[in-house]
Amino acid sequence: MSSSVSAPSGVVVVTQVCHEQSDTALGKFLKGEPLGIVQIMIGVINILFGIPITIYADSTGVHGGIVFWGGLIYISSGALTVAANKKFNKCLLRTSLRMNFCSMVVAGGTIGIFSINLSVRNLDFFCQSYDCEQMGYTYQGLFHGIVGVLLVFSILQFIISFCVLAFACRAICGYSTEQVVIIESPEAPINTVSK
Numbered sequence: 001m002s003s004s005v006s007a008p009s010g011v012v013v014v015t016q017v018c019h020e021q022s023d024t025a026l027g028k029f030l031k032g033e034p035l036g037i038v039q040i041m042i043g044v045i046n047i048l049f050g051i052p053i054t055i056y057a058d059s060t061g062v063h064g065g066i067v068f069w070g071g072l073i074y075i076s077s078g079a080l081t082v083a084a085n086k087k088f089n090k091c092l093l094r095t096s097l098r099m100n101f102c103s104m105v106v107a108g109g110t111i112g113i114f115s116i117n118l119s120v121r122n123l124d125f126f127c128q129s130y131d132c133e134q135m136g137y138t139y140q141g142l143f144h145g146i147v148g149v150l151l152v153f154s155i156l157q158f159i160i161s162f163c164v165l166a167f168a169c170r171a172i173c174g175y176s177t178e179q180v181v182i183i184e185s186p187e188a189p190i191n192t193v194s195k
Contacts, residue, residue: 061113
């Protein structure tokens, strides 16, 4: 800890700078590293489950490509969270904060799209035989199962991104370790204004 004292015109200004990084906000953010790893895994799972529904499904989430670019955003926000935990500096922390905000917005949109996909049964089949119709219902059940799993992971991603955002905001707000104390000297004249 270093301190300096200056006394211009009867006012004493004491500035203390602490170089320790053991603040509670920083400690809470450093506990968020497993959250970054979970974000990376959710992104990988999102991409892997997106492959089979892209091949066979006809839905809004597939046409928008949210299963792929959403997964890439989750992976990048998780990687930035892990990097910010490993090497703590203000730039990485702010970048992680911004990327987790984008990840939270994408997860919210994904929750909406997957909820719509689960509520609407829009798989049409152009065959009249019983076997083809039965296969269509089986496929529809599998598609909705995969979308349901992706919906659960999107909700988890939304919650994790929100938690990392809260940790990063606290760490950024508590990052400044400089304290300035202004003490008036009794020798300084007090000016009064009369009307």
